[in-house]
Amino acid sequence: MGISKTDIGTTTISIIATLAVWELLTRIFHIPGFILPAPSAIFIEAVTRYPLYLYHSWITFYEMVVGFLLAAAVGVFLAVVIVYSRIIRNMIYPQIVVLQIVPKVAIAPLLLIWAGYGLTSKVLLALLVSFFPIVVNMVTGLVAIEEELLDLCRILHSGRWQEFSKVRLPNALPYLFSSLKVASTLSVIGAVIGEFVGGNEGLGHLIIIANTELRTSMSFVSLFSLSILGFLLYGLVILAERVCMPWERWQSASG
Amino acid sequence: METSAPGEERHRGTIEVRSLSKVYPSQDGPVQALSEVSFAVADAEFVTIVGHSGCGKSTLLRIIAGLLLPSSGSVTVRGRGVSGPLSDVGMVFQRPVLLKWRTIFDNVMLPIEMLHLPRQENRERALDLLKLAGLVDFRHHYPAQLSGGMQQRAAICRALIHDPSLLLMDEPFGALDLMTREEMNFELLRIWSQRRKTTLLVTHSISEAVFLADRVIVMTPRPGMIADIIDVKLPRPRMPETKLDPRFTECVRMIGRKIGLLYI
Structure with missing residues (x-):
């Protein structure tokens, strides 16, 4: 493209x-500024107030990036475990699905009790909101191997580790990155929900304040900042994808 | 890779299949895929197996490679019974199944890595093979940048890199268009004449089977049985003109009759 x-x-x-x-x-x-600036x-x-927005943007960006990275690590780990162990798959897959069905907004107050009003609860929420697609896609990518390739691995006596590292893992990369793109946008939602529910920092917190004081332009600046942060993380994922999968740009070029 | 004692050297590349049967369980009861199949392949011989789809050709090939266990009967390769996947085999499938994240060269080197063979000395082998297959200028390309025929040539290189004594090919040109397919037949024979591997190739094209082979095993379906084994007495190297040779057309016609293509 x-x-x-x-x-x-x-x-x-x-x-x-x-x-x-x-x-x-x-x-x-003559629409009043507090309705639509x-x-x-x-x-x-x-x-005029860019230092304020820069500071709170940094807080939110930190929460979403850390939450996103943890989600990637946890998601990939769970996927590998699920693919390789039938027992563990039976134990944790249903629970992961149940956890995904519970609205994360509803878990947010609990997380505040457990992890406090600081950054940790927001990071955890960003993690919770964004890890599910990573698990599901990664599992698909690890399993979607052509049967002939698995035959080839057996003929070459590859063993489990080589089959994983040389075939399954690289095969899963495109699946992983498409889920990371989704997760990167979800992590913004997680962080902001966390800030809505409690705490005194971050763009979500600014939006709450702006609302109570009817300073709608402040809300809008926070909103725009949020979308810039989301874009930034999404862009970083695409950059990482290009670096990690140099072969991918040839895929669409030929039939 | 298996090492053979000096006394076994005469068996090198020899396949012996004795009264092989394979029954698959299915919802409508057991399905007999192969029934009492017996044949032998001599060293450096090129044998093709031809028959309708569903006559158990691929099953037979997978059993010889040790990827599948027979229900009864036995396979010996170079005098040893086959009981599990053989690393002494080079395998080519209908699809090239190259690793799309590896360059052509790295794809060819995959068996070397997986079998923990010395990388440095085999780099030369890989380059020689790629040269032989006319792919040496494309060695740094990714598979997606190559045509289907070129990808399949790379897959043949990959099957030969670890110097196996057997080359097993399961309808290797079935996914290619007719012109590429004819071209690939010449390419394969050219490579084969340089690296005389004992080769077993499954196809459903009778003319391809005759054109390539020293002997053609003709199979009938359900259950897969050997209808006949036909010696192809055509001189090598085979040329495009070979297909005009009356012996070629006669051979094709005879096999067609065995398989039940009455209109030939």
Whole structure:
């Protein structure tokens, strides 16, 4: 998928147009700032108080990145264990699914009791929200091996370790990365839920304050900051994917 | 890899299959895939197995490779009974099944790594094989950058890199288009004439079976049995003109009759 200059041009123009229409509407209809602030007002808020937003963005980014990395580690580990041990699969897979079905927002207050109001509870929540797709995709990737390849491994007396390291693990990488992309966006949600429920730092906390004080432009700056953080982590995952799977760009090129 | 005592040297590359049967359990009762199959393959001989799909050709090949156990009967390779996967075998499947994350060269080297053979001396072997298969300029490419025929040639190199005494091929050109397939037949014979491996190749194309082989094993389906074993008395090297030789057409016609293609 190549991105041309026209593509970038179209996207930029549409964003500018949306902002312009938004600005015009708030001015024409005299919409009060606490209901819908104009883009210019939001911009002024961001520029004048940027140290505040930078600080809280850093907190939230820290929570989501640590939670995301832990989710990746836990997810990959669980997947390997599930694939290789029938007993453990029977023991933990159903419980993982049940845990996934329980709404994480509902677990958040409990986590505050267990892990306190600090960063740990937010990191744990980000981890909880984002690890499930990683487990499921990783399991699929480790198992989806052509039968002939497994035959080849047997003929070559590869043993379990070589079969894992030379065939199953690299085969699972595309599955892993597509789940990491999903997980990276989920981890933002986890961190913000944690900040909503309790604590006094992070963009989620800023949004709560902004709401109680009806400072809607502050809400908007926090929202934009959140999406920038999500984008950033997503971009980092894509970067890692390119580095780890240099062969992948040839896959779509040939039939 | 198995090492053979000097006295066993005359068995090198020899396959002996004795009254082999294979029964698969299924929901509608047991299915007899192979029944009383017996034959022998001499050293450096090229034997093809031809028959309808479902005549147990692939099952037979998998049993010889030690990937599947027979229900009764026995297989010996170089005088030793086969009871588990044989590393002395090079195997080529219908699909190339190359590792898409490895370059062509690293794919060819896979058996060396897995069998813990010395890497340095086998690098040269790998390059020689790739040269032989016309792939040496593509050794740093990924499989997805190569055509299906080229990928299958790389798979043949991978099957030969650890110098096995047997080459087993399960419909290796079945997934290729007809023109590539003919080209691959020549390529295979060219490689085979350089590395004289005892070769057993399964196909459902009669003309391919005759063109490649010293002998053709003709199988009938359900249960898979040997209908006949036919000596192909065509000179080597085989050329495109070989297919115009009356002996070639006669052989193809005869096998067609055995298999039950009455219109030939």
